[in-house]
Amino acid sequence: MTALVVEAAGPGITLQDGGRHGYLRYGITAAGPMDPLMHATANRAAGNPLDATAIEISTGGVTLSADGGAIGIALVVPGFRVALDGAALPGCVVLTLEPGRTLVVRAGDAGCWGYLAVCGRIAVAPVLGSNATHTRSGLGGLDGRGLAAGDRLPVDEGRSGDVSPHRLTAPWLDRDPRVIRVVLGPQDDYFAPDQIAAFLSGPWTVSPRGDRMACFLDGTPLTHAKGHDIVSDGVAMGAIQVPGNGLPIVLMADRQSTGGYPKVATVIGPDLGRLAQVRGGARIAFRQVTVDEAVAARRAERAVLREPVAREPVVRADFASDFLLGLNLVGGVTDGRA
Amino acid sequence: MVVEFGRTVDPAISDRVLALDDALGADPPEGLRERVPTYRSLMLHYDPLVLDRAALVERVRTLAAGTTARAAATTLWTLPCCYAAPHGEDVAQVAERTGLSPDAVVATHAGATYRVYMYGFAPGFAYLGGLPEVLAVPRRASPRPPHPANAVVIGGGLAAVATVPMPTGWYVIGATPARLYAPERDPSFFVGAGDLIRFEPVDAATFDALSAREAAGEPVARRWESRA
Numbered sequence: 001m002t003a004l005v006v007e008a009a010g011p012g013i014t015l016q017d018g019g020r021h022g023y024l025r026y027g028i029t030a031a032g033p034m035d036p037l038m039h040a041t042a043n044r045a046a047g048n049p050l051d052a053t054a055i056e057i058s059t060g061g062v063t064l065s066a067d068g069g070a071i072g073i074a075l076v077v078p079g080f081r082v083a084l085d086g087a088a089l090p091g092c093v094v095l096t097l098e099p100g101r102t103l104v105v106r107a108g109d110a111g112c113w114g115y116l117a118v119c120g121r122i123a124v125a126p127v128l129g130s131n132a133t134h135t136r137s138g139l140g141g142l143d144g145r146g147l148a149a150g151d152r153l154p155v156d157e158g159r160s161g162d163v164s165p166h167r168l169t170a171p172w173l174d175r176d177p178r179v180i181r182v183v184l185g186p187q188d189d190y191f192a193p194d195q196i197a198a199f200l201s202g203p204w205t206v207s208p209r210g211d212r213m214a215c216f217l218d219g220t221p222l223t224h225a226k227g228h229d230i231v232s233d234g235v236a237m238g239a240i241q242v243p244g245n246g247l248p249i250v251l252m253a254d255r256q257s258t259g260g261y262p263k264v265a266t267v268i269g270p271d272l273g274r275l276a277q278v279r280g281g282a283r284i285a286f287r288q289v290t291v292d293e294a295v296a297a298r299r300a301e302r303a304v305l306r307e308p309v310a311r312e313p314v315v316r317a318d319f320a321s322d323f324l325l326g327l328n329l330v331g332g333v334t335d336g337r338a
Numbered sequence: 339m340v341v342e343f344g345r346t347v348d349p350a351i352s353d354r355v356l357a358l359d360d361a362l363g364a365d366p367p368e369g370l371r372e373r374v375p376t377y378r379s380l381m382l383h384y385d386p387l388v389l390d391r392a393a394l395v396e397r398v399r400t401l402a403a404g405t406t407a408r409a410a411a412t413t414l415w416t417l418p419c420c421y422a423a424p425h426g427e428d429v430a431q432v433a434e435r436t437g438l439s440p441d442a443v444v445a446t447h448a449g450a451t452y453r454v455y456m457y458g459f460a461p462g463f464a465y466l467g468g469l470p471e472v473l474a475v476p477r478r479a480s481p482r483p484p485h486p487a488n489a490v491v492i493g494g495g496l497a498a499v500a501t502v503p504m505p506t507g508w509y510v511i512g513a514t515p516a517r518l519y520a521p522e523r524d525p526s527f528f529v530g531a532g533d534l535i536r537f538e539p540v541d542a543a544t545f546d547a548l549s550a551r552e553a554a555g556e557p558v559a560r561r562w563e564s565r566a
Contacts, residue, residue, distance in 0.1 A: 024372040024383070025455040026527045127521050137461045137502060137520065186340040232458055232465075234374035234381025250550070258376055258458030292375065295386040302387060323457055 002069035002158055004118060004142040007102065007152040010060020012212070015122065015141035015153075017114075018051025019250055019253075021128035022232025025268030027257050031132035034113045034212060034253050037301060038076055041170050042115035045094055045309040046074035047159065053124070054117040054132040055147070059107035060278070064116075066097040067152065070160045073097050074309075076116025080279075081106045092168035094119075094311060096160050106132065111277050115243045120158035134254055137214070166311040175274040177282070180267055181289045182240065182295070186233075186286065187262035192225045193244075199264055200286050204248065208280025212254040215275060217284075228261055235259040238267035239273075250275060270301045339391070341398055342379045347467065352455055355380050357405040357533040359396065367397060375531045376456045377465075394518055408532060414562040415529055417499075417514045419448065419490050419537035420545035425513035425564075427485070432509050433494065435475045444539060446470050447490075447511060452535045461499035461517025462527060466535060469497045477507040485510045488517060490537065512537070515548035516559040526560070 010087040011319075016039065018041070033056055040050040046052075058081055075082060083104045083324025086273025089095065091114070097103055105114070122249035124131055124142060141279055142151055188196060199222055207216035228244040234243070239251045241261040249266060251259070268273055268289065289297075343357060344351040351428040352375075359375045362382075369389030374381040384394060421429060427548035433440045457467075469492055479492040482505065485491070489500045493508035500506060501519040514537070518529050529535070540548065548558045 021371055021383075023461075023526070024381075025376050025457060025531065026461065027463050029459050029460060041482060113341065128526060139461070231345060231377050232456070233342075233376040233379045236381070236383065256459055258456065271459070295391065299387055 002071060002155045003152040004071055004122070004155055005065045005067050005098075006062065006147050006149055006153070007065055009147045009151075010058060010062065010213065012056075012058030012060050013062050013147040014133035014135065015053055015131050015147070016056045016133060017131045020128050020132045020134070020140065021211075023128055024234070024257050028128060029134055029254060029257055031130075032253050033115065035115075037270070037273045037305075038113065038173060038277075039115045040305050040314040041173060041309060042074050042076040043312070044167050044305055045076065045092075045170075046072065046119045048117055048119070048121075050305060052117065053120075053122045054115045055153075057105055057114045057116060059112055061104075061106040062116075062147070063105075064097065064103045066099050068099070070096050070098045071155050071158055072119030072160045073103070074115070074117045075105070075167070076102075076168065076170065076173070077105055077111070077116075079110030080114050081108045082228070086271045088313060089165055090167045092167050092170055092173075093242035093314065094168060095165040096125035096163050110277055110279070113276055118155050118158070119160065121156040122153040123156040128186065136254060138276050140245065144254040144332045145327075147162075148235040165314040167314050169310040169312070172301070173183040175282060177274050177278045178284055179287050180284055181271045181294070182265040182267050182273050182286045183291055183294055184265045184288060185263070187230060190224055190226045190230070190263055191222065191264055195222050195225070196264070197223060199248065200283040200288055203283045204285070206278045206280055206282050206284060209307050210252075210280065212252060214252055214255065215278075217250070217251040219247070222248070224259045224262065226262075230260055230262050231248065232258045232260045235263070236266055238269065238272050239263045240265045240267065242307070250293070253278065267316075268297060270294075270297040277327040304309075339384065339394065339398075340379050341402065342380065342465040344378045347377045347455070348398070349467065350454065351378050351405055352453070352467075352532070354402070357401050357408050359531070361401040361405050362398075367394065370394075373393060376458065377413050379401065396408040411563045412532070412534060414531070414534040414536065414564060415464045416536045416538050416560045416562070417516045418540045418548050418558055419512045419514050419547065420492075420540050420542055421448070422542050425486075425542070425545065426511050428482070430475065430513050432475060432511060436472055438472065438518075443473065446473055447497070448537050449490070449537050450536075454529055454531050454533045454535060456531055460500070460504060461521075464501075464518060464529065465516055466497040466499070476510060478509070479507075481505040481507050483511070486513060488514050490523055497503075502541045514559075515545055515552050516557070517552055519561075523555075528557075
């Protein structure tokens with residue numbers, strides 16, 4: 001059977017679909033992509049349902065090959081470095097991976113997460129109705145763990161598509177990472193008005209110790225008006241809890257289902273991905289919006305995904321300087337593997 | 339959306355949370371994705387492009403005003419529990435901290451009826467209210483080494499069944515052969531929030547025999563129905 005073969009994988013490379021929904025009431029976290037819009041874009045470009053299973057690529061990087069047949073691939077990893085048999089490609093690209101060729105994705109100058117969708121279906125057995133990987137509880141994906149060298153991902157219903165690489169154009173992924181929109185609550189009443197103002201004006205620095213569970217923020221600590229313990233309640237992706245040290249933590253895809261710290265605000269769904277892509281050390285600020293504005297942003301996001309993702313053939317003349325720069329960088333990667 | 343009924347751990351608040359959860363579950367509006375009952379609130383996840391927020395708020399207000407107690411019969415589960423070695427690893431420590439004898443710790447825990455307030459923290463981790471006051475030991479300052487699956491634990495005035503092995507700040511006083519969480523089984527979970535639980539002491543040999551039956555697909559938890 002045709003399979004995508006993992007030749008090498010850094011930490012944090014997992015299979016993710018749209019998430020494991022319906023079991024949150026039993027303590028099962030949805031998991032799913034850190035950047036839902038980018039994940040959906042890769043699936044859209046591959047001709048799949050938007051919530052299909054794709055590889056989430058971390059800055060750890062991954063090297064892949066095809067076995068048993070050619071595999072059509074949509075790769076959406078803006079800011080990363082990509083090479084097919086040593087030749088640089090754009091960070092957003094569709095291509096056909098033929099047996100014997102090697103696709104390398106490495107961290108570049110921006111971004112934390114990217115997605116690789118196959119034109120077809122990554123055929124691994126779902127757990128509780130989903131392939132989303134939650135490594136902390138060992139659920140989903142491939143045996144509940146991150147991908148590693150030697151793993152084979154069977155591809156069903158494959159459609160190999162264009163033979164030559166085509167660049168994808170997805171302008172909706174050019175998001176301003178510095179401003180993250182939030183709605184206040186559910187426990188904003190645990191903070192005095194001047195602390196809410198301090199939270200919104202920031203600035204906050206994203207800590208490098210973030211992962212799929214949480215994004216930690218450094219800055220001037222906030223103070224609580226009513227203590228920092230609450231009787232546990234439900235936690236959404238994007239909930240911003242403020243523990244005793246006053247430094248906000250944004251809970252992300254692999255968060256626990258409930259929590260016992262007051263949540264000052266919640267990042268709106270359409271801005272979760274742009275926050276997830278901010279690297280450690282970068283500054284962000286929050287901007288308060290109403291629930292109606294958040295819903296309008298969701299509607300706008302959903303609308304762009306109804307259109308096909310524009311593509312154009314990759315030709316050298318299109319990006320000569322990029323290409324030359326890429327050659328040098330990829331040369332380094334090749335040396336590293338030798 | 340979070341529907342808050344209070345800010346404390348209180349069976350009356352939990353009743354209202356679960357009554358609303360039942361009412362929404364009986365006739366779920368299209369676009370409602372998840373209902374997460376907790377001690378004091380019901381969290382609702384919904385698709386705002388399918389289910390209008392104002393309509394959901396209106397529906398919740400109407401249901402919350404009209405249903406303050408659960409209409410359904412109460413379900414009671416009896417779970418076999420082995421408090422003896424090697425399962426009740428921390429019984430001696432609890433005895434030391436409470437001044438009770440190890441036998442009294444076991445008899446007290448097994449003599450109570452617990453209520454499932456909520457799941458949280460980890461897959462299938464069930465928070466149970468109803469722990470007798472004399473067993474209300476604070477949680478450990480630092481976690482103990484990982485316990486096996488389906489540990490019966492106490493700490494911080496609560497009891498719990500911890501389905502997934504992990505380090506914990508709670509005290510492990512036994513284990514149940516019943517698997518409250520089995521991802522490959524249908525249903526994967528059988529105990530719901532609001533259900534009652536009693537633990538029935540068994541010896542280690544019985545525990546092993548019951549574990550074998552459970553592994554063969556024969557459930558060892560027993561179910562009782564009573565009027566609310």
